[in-house]
Every structure is written in C-alpha cells, then in structure tokens.
Amino acid sequence: MTRVLLGVCFLFSVASIANAAGDWWGHLEGDIGVGQTPLVDPAPTDPPAAYFVIKGDAAKLMYERMGGEVVAGQDSCEEGVVTKFSGDLQCALHLNDQTYVCDIGVDLLKGKSIVGRGC
Numbered sequence: 001m002t003r004v005l006l007g008v009c010f011l012f013s014v015a016s017i018a019n020a021a022g023d024w025w026g027h028l029e030g031d032i033g034v035g036q037t038p039l040v041d042p043a044p045t046d047p048p049a050a051y052f053v054i055k056g057d058a059a060k061l062m063y064e065r066m067g068g069e070v071v072a073g074q075d076s077c078e079e080g081v082v083t084k085f086s087g088d089l090q091c092a093l094h095l096n097d098q099t100y101v102c103d104i105g106v107d108l109l110k111g112k113s114i115v116g117r118g119c
Contacts, residue, residue, distance in 0.1 A: 026057060026058060026061075027056075027057070027058070028054065028058050029054070029055045029056035029057075029058065029059075030052060030053045030054040030055045030056075030058070030059075031052075031053040031055075032050060032051065032052055032053070033050070033051040033053075033117070034048065034049070034050050034051075034108075035048070035049060035051065036048055036049055037049040037105070037107060037114055039051065039105075039117055047107055047108065047109045047110070048107075048108040048109065049105050049106060049107055049108055049114060050105065050106045050108055051103070051104075051105045051116055051117050052103070052104050052105070052106070052116065053101060053102070053103055053116070053117065054101070054102040054103075054104075055099070055100070055101055055102075056100070058102075059091060059100035059101050059102045060100040062089075062091050062100075062102050063084060063091040063092075063093055063100050063102065066084055066086050066089065066091060067084075067086055068084050068085050068086030068087070068089075069084065069085045069086075070082065070083070070084050071083045071084075071085065080094065080095045080096045081093065081094050081095065082095065087113065088104055088105065088113040088114055088115050088116070089102065089103075089104045089113070089116075090102065090103050090104070090115070090116060091103075102116075103115075103116025103117050104116045105117070
C-alpha cells in the first residue's frame with residue numbers, strides 16, 4: 001500500500017511540474033537531417049553532424065526572444081526575409097507569409113553546436 005501511495009504522489013508531482021512548465025514547454029515542429037560537416041560537398045572523412053530545422057510556434061518564440069545580429073534582405077538567402085544570428089543559431093522571419101524557421105547543427109563527434117543548413 002505504501003508503494004502505491006508513493007507512486008500516486010510521484011505521478012501527482014510530475015503532473016504538477018508539467019502543468020507549471022506549460023508556459024514555456026510546447027509542441028516542436030520541424031525536421032532533422034544527419035550528414036556531415038560541411039553540409040555541402042563534404043569529404044568522406046569529414047565529421048558527422050545533425051542539422052535541426054525548427055518551424056512553427058517554437059521558431060516564432062525563439063525568434064522573438066533571441067538576441068544577436070539582425071540581417072534583412074541583402075545578406076539573406078532570399079528577399080523578404082529578416083534573419084537573426086546568435087552564435088551558431090539562426091532564426092528567420094519570412095515576411096511574405098509570416099512564417100518562422102530556425103536552424104542549428106550539432107557536430108556529432110564533439111557534441112558542439114555548428115552553423116545549421118544556411119539557406
């Protein structure tokens with residue numbers, strides 16, 4: 001009986017924490033690609049990497065909250081895009097359809113962030 005009560009208390013605690021975290025925890029929409037660094041024309045000996053593309057509400061929230069350098073137009077991959085750069089993370093606002101996309105990569109050997117897919 002004690003184990004059952006402890007289990008119920010544990011589940012209640014986890015549910016309470018998850019509910020309290022609801023203000024910042026949400027659904028993730030996006031894509032992942034596993035390849036090598038660099039992403040374009042890698043040599044067979046180049047290190048493996050994972051590239052994450054985050055879309056939707058999560059990307060919008062990241063874009064709104066991140067600091068860093070803001071680049072509009074000419075340095076972007078396409079017109080009508082405003083991009084923020086913070087270290088290896090980049091998030092873009094596509095002005096035409098008001099969509100947000102964030103990109104970042106991870107060097108799978110070193111476990112360190114790297115620049116995402118770029119364009």
